[in-house]
Amino acid sequence: MADTAPLSLCAREPHVPADRLVAEMVPPPRFDSVRFATYLPDPDQPSQTEAVRVLEGFAAGLDGDPAGGAKRSFLGFGKAARKAKAPAGPRGVYLDGGYGVGKTHLLASLWHATPAEPERKAFGTFVELTNLVGALGFQQTVRTLSGHRLLCIDEFELDDPGDTVLVSTLLARLVEAGVALAATSNTLPGKLGEGRFAAVDFLREIQGLSAHFRTLRIDGEDYRHRGLPEAPAPFTDAQVTKAAHATAGASLDTFPALLDHLARVHPSRYGALTDGLAAVCLTDVRPVPDQSTALRLVVLADRLYDREVPVLASGLPFDRLFSEEMLNGGYRKKYFRAISRLTALARESKGLVAE
Incomplete structure (x- = not known):
């Protein structure tokens, strides 16, 4: 595939008008086709x-x-x-x-x-x-x-x-x-x-x-891991960068830069931040430095999961994003949900990397 210049989440500062907020109060794309009949009870x-x-x-x-x-x-x-x-x-x-x-x-x-x-x-x-x-x-x-x-x-x-x-x-x-x-x-x-x-x-x-x-x-138990293989190990910076250039509609950002950018965008706009993305490619994933940043990342993970946007990353695996103190604290459920959802999206990104 020809090389394409990847997008950047850090370059986006979306504005979301009120009428769009009302119109978008429907199940997100991941849940467009779900029905009671498609729920598989354990x-x-x-x-x-x-x-x-x-x-x-x-x-x-x-x-x-x-x-x-x-x-x-x-x-x-x-x-x-x-x-x-x-x-x-x-x-x-x-x-x-x-x-x-x-x-x-x-x-x-x-x-x-x-x-x-x-x-x-x-x-x-x-x-x-x-x-x-x-x-x-x-x-x-x-x-x-x-x-x-x-x-x-x-x-x-x-x-x-x-x-x-x-x-x-x-x-x-x-x-x-x-x-x-x-x-x-x-x-x-x-x-x-x-x-x-x-x-x-x-x-x-x-x-x-x-x-x-x-x-x-x-x-x-968490169905995203019920009977499924473990999440893939992180890729190298070179693999992530190459995949971003080879995938039309993919974004490419360093993880620290993305965390900084999220602080400048209201969480109500995180859905719009991901509009049109085919994949999110991140390099240098490292532990989240503080709780405010962690909670913003939780919201982004939810919006990416809702929209079925695969996440390809280098650096640390997603189960090491949050400190033990965070995982044992009052927001622990949010952090475990974010790990669960990012792990699922990482699993879905494996096909973006050429064998």
Whole structure:
């Protein structure tokens, strides 16, 4: 293949208008084609099969259930709400489980299975939702989403109490308007144990909405490594550079320079930062120097994984990105998820290097 000049993430400073934030609240490309039928439950984990059954019923129960204009409330607010007949079952589901058990797959499958036009269903991460509020303002966000039948929130973040209260208040307004909710969530600082977020804490944090969520516990191991070979060892700088020049649409950056650049780009723009990339090639991967940088890298890893962008790297393997202190701290689940996802993307990049 002819040599092509690689792109550079460090040269990109994307601007993301508010209307794009709304339009892009759909399952990311990696989950375009997922359905309940394509979820492969671990036969040793019956909770996975049970989760599919319950979610299929939840989606079916949303058929013909309008949101918005009728101002129906399933929380019991107001006279009109007391006169309205609330549908059977909860208005929200929370998927509780460790990383890599397929929570996002199931959440996206629920979005696809819900009988409503795409513009009346929304899917996004907690960060994307808070970015939407920042772009539109609280009241306009309520008006924009109140006509939806379903709002799916992946990776509900509880690290910032202010954002948690903001989103909890937003969700209360949306449920009052008749919007059904579904969520997965992340770890609070200081929550160790299984490395997952406990359902009881999630329900407490969303305050008055807790009674309207049904918790689905999903047990299992990280499917990205279930029965699969170990992640490939890092390549050499020369191999990564050659592959970047040989792959149309690939980017090439040094890892330290990329980390510095991420500090200058708001995380809400990391998706746009990766627009059109066929692969991300990184040289000189080394341990992340501090927690702020590490958390930015987690967001980038999520956006790359969502968009199925393979990552080819030299330097240290991805399981050595984060220090032992980080991996034992309050954000440990985020770091393990980033390692898991970057490892999967590294595995997908092997074909970029000529034998």
